[in-house]
Amino acid sequence: MDSAVSESLFAPRQPGPEDRPEEKLQPWQLDNTRAPIATKIVVAGGFGVGKTTFVSAVSEITPLQTEAVMTRASEDTDDLSATPDKATTTVAMDFGRLTLDDDLVLYVFGTPGQQRFWFMWDDLVRGAIGAVVMADTRRLADCFPALDYFESCGLPYIVAVNHFEGTPGFEAEDVREALTVPAHVPIVIMDARNRITVVESLLALVGHALDATPA
Numbered sequence: 001m002d003s004a005v006s007e008s009l010f011a012p013r014q015p016g017p018e019d020r021p022e023e024k025l026q027p028w029q030l031d032n033t034r035a036p037i038a039t040k041i042v043v044a045g046g047f048g049v050g051k052t053t054f055v056s057a058v059s060e061i062t063p064l065q066t067e068a069v070m071t072r073a074s075e076d077t078d079d080l081s082a083t084p085d086k087a088t089t090t091v092a093m094d095f096g097r098l099t100l101d102d103d104l105v106l107y108v109f110g111t112p113g114q115q116r117f118w119f120m121w122d123d124l125v126r127g128a129i130g131a132v133v134m135a136d137t138r139r140l141a142d143c144f145p146a147l148d149y150f151e152s153c154g155l156p157y158i159v160a161v162n163h164f165e166g167t168p169g170f171e172a173e174d175v176r177e178a179l180t181v182p183a184h185v186p187i188v189i190m191d192a193r194n195r196i197t198v199v200e201s202l203l204a205l206v207g208h209a210l211d212a213t214p215a
Contacts, residue, residue, distance in 0.1 A: 026060070026099045036105045040127050041205060043094075043110045044149070045134030046142025050162040050192035051110040052094050054134065058108065058198040059096025093124055098202065106202060111146075121149065130156040130209035132201055134192070137161060137170050140178055147179065156212040158186040160201045 027034070043051045056063050094110030109124050125131070131150050135143045143159070150157040161175050172187040181187060186204045190197035 026105075027102050034102075036099070036103050038105045038107065039129045039206070040107050040109065041202060042125050042128045042131040042155075043108060043134065044121070044131055044146040045111075046136065046139060046146075049134045049136045049139075049142065051134055053192040054132070054160075054162075054198055054201075055094040055096040055108050055110045057193055057195045058098050058202065060099060061097050064093075064095040093120070098199070100203075104206075106206075108202070125153070125155065128155060130158070130205045130212075132160050132205055133157050135159055135161045135175065135179070136164065137175065138164070138167060140175070143179070147181070156205070156209040158188060158201065158205045158208055161187065161189045162192045163189055 043054050045051055052065060056065075093112065094108075096108045098106045098108065100106065109128070111121055111124055131146075133143050133146045133150065147157075147159075159175065159179065159181055161170070161172070163169060169189075172189060175181075176183075176185075176187050186208050188197075188201050188204050190201050192198060
């Protein structure tokens with residue numbers, strides 16, 4: 001299959017928290033007697049919805065990113081109407097880590113958004129406790145494949161509506177109705193650039209996954 005990106009041309013890492021000071025070791029890394037709970041979370045959604053930004057904003061380590069420069073070959077397959085300044089795309093995954101309360105470590109994996117990379121999803125999702133499905137209200141239909149995927153495999157998920165500057169705001173229930181998301185699935189309004197709202201989204205997913213786990 002021909003790829004619509006030049007995988008040999010890798011872009012520099014997106015500015016994610018460059019304000020991230022030196023990556024300090026967490027307490028659980030310094031104490032051999034401690035064994036924190038490690039969990040895997042997947043972040044999915046359409047092309048350009050903010051998955052890489054989401055992972056970068058929350059990761060306490062320099063995130064692993066597999067960004068490749070987009071080329072003209074992708075013009076017919078990737079819709080840039082909502083993100084005209086986007087010059088790179090994820091071709092494998094994004095990866096970051098977040099420690100909560102020294103006892104819970106979240107390993108966050110961002111999936112590639114384009115359809116030609118969906119074959120990787122089964123491997124990325126294996127072992128995950130849940131997923132964050134990111135949505136852009138200008139292109140809600142782009143998140144339907146992710147919603148269908150997690151519904152079909154039975155993995156708990158939440159919907160995180162990434163609010164872009166200059167776009168109308170919508171209530172969570174309006175988005176629920178538009179996407180026909182079941183009532184028990186949390187929907188959060190967030191900003192993928194804002195670490196606090198990203199952490200809140202992850203906490204909402206962890207809580208939902210725990211509720212969905214049989215006692």
